[in-house]
Amino acid sequence: MARTLVFDVDYPHPPDRVWAAITSSAAIGEWLMANDFAPELGRRFQLRAKPMPGWSGIVDCEVVELEPPGRMVWRWKSDHIDTTVSFTLVPTPTGTRLHLVHDGFRGPRGHFVSWMMRGWKGILRKRLHGVLERFETIVEGTALTPARSCR
Amino acid sequence: MPPAASKDVFRAVADPTRRRILDLLAESEQSVGELVLRFSMSQPAISQHLRVLYDAGLVGRHREGRLKKYRLRPERLRRVHDWSAHYAHFWTDKLGALGRYLDKPDH
Numbered sequence: 346m347a348r349t350l351v352f353d354v355d356y357p358h359p360p361d362r363v364w365a366a367i368t369s370s371a372a373i374g375e376w377l378m379a380n381d382f383a384p385e386l387g388r389r390f391q392l393r394a395k396p397m398p399g400w401s402g403i404v405d406c407e408v409v410e411l412e413p414p415g416r417m418v419w420r421w422k423s424d425h426i427d428t429t430v431s432f433t434l435v436p437t438p439t440g441t442r443l444h445l446v447h448d449g450f451r452g453p454r455g456h457f458v459s460w461m462m463r464g465w466k467g468i469l470r471k472r473l474h475g476v477l478e479r480f481e482t483i484v485e486g487t488a489l490t491p492a493r494s495c496r
Numbered sequence: 497m498p499p500a501a502s503k504d505v506f507r508a509v510a511d512p513t514r515r516r517i518l519d520l521l522a523e524s525e526q527s528v529g530e531l532v533l534r535f536s537m538s539q540p541a542i543s544q545h546l547r548v549l550y551d552a553g554l555v556g557r558h559r560e561g562r563l564k565k566y567r568l569r570p571e572r573l574r575r576v577h578d579w580s581a582h583y584a585h586f587w588t589d590k591l592g593a594l595g596r597y598l599d600k601p602d603h
Contacts, residue, residue, distance in 0.1 A: 365600065377590050377594075
């Protein structure tokens with residue numbers, strides 16, 4: 346039951362400029378979250394946002410692949426998930442395509458999410474037979490979000 | 497990355513007693529009195545928990561004679577457990593922010 350999010354975004358800027366924006370702590374702080382990132386293989390760092398009920402606001406990351414100037418992979422752990430995020434840059438005639446894959450959403454993690462999952466499935470079995478099939482498809486299908494562009 | 501609309505749901509189910517109440521309501525509708533029998537807690541304490549669940553939209557209630565019966569409203573659970581859906585919104589926002597960052601002339 347793993348899900349993968351895939352995004353392809355075209356930016357009208359050369360790859361070295363996009364690479365700089367995803368491998369500089371200051372830049373990441375502007376477009377993603379406050380952080381103590383450094384572009385070093387094996388670097389452990391945190392991304393921090395404002396906490397809210399249900400989410401600590403902290404993502405523990407590690408640079409697990411670093412191949413300038415086109416590919417970087419982070420391990421991405423937060424409250425209920427242990428996932429990976431990969432950034433791949435591909436030059437295009439008009440600039441750069443960023444291919445981002447957030448992989449490894451393996452469903453229930455931790456007592457909270459597993460309780461919800463068990464609860465939900467139990468409820469469906471008992472009371473919502475028609476909806477069950479549809480829900481299973483949504484959760485267990487490979488949910489690829491369509492490639493999208495921000496401009 | 498729970499959106500604001502989900503935060504009450506997270507808060508509501510963070511408590512083990514409330515999770516147990518939802519488990520029981522998943523089995524069948526219950527009155528407060530019936531629920532109290534399953535816990536070593538006072539009726540006001542159970543009522544307070546039900547209030548939190550009700551405010552979060554996780555339970556509904558209706559009158560049956562002179563009793564108020566509570567039932568589970570499962571729709572909201574589905575939305576909050578799906579972390580990948582939250583992250584889909586998250587990355588759409590962030591990759592847009594990256595584009596705006598790149599468009600600024602000073603770097």
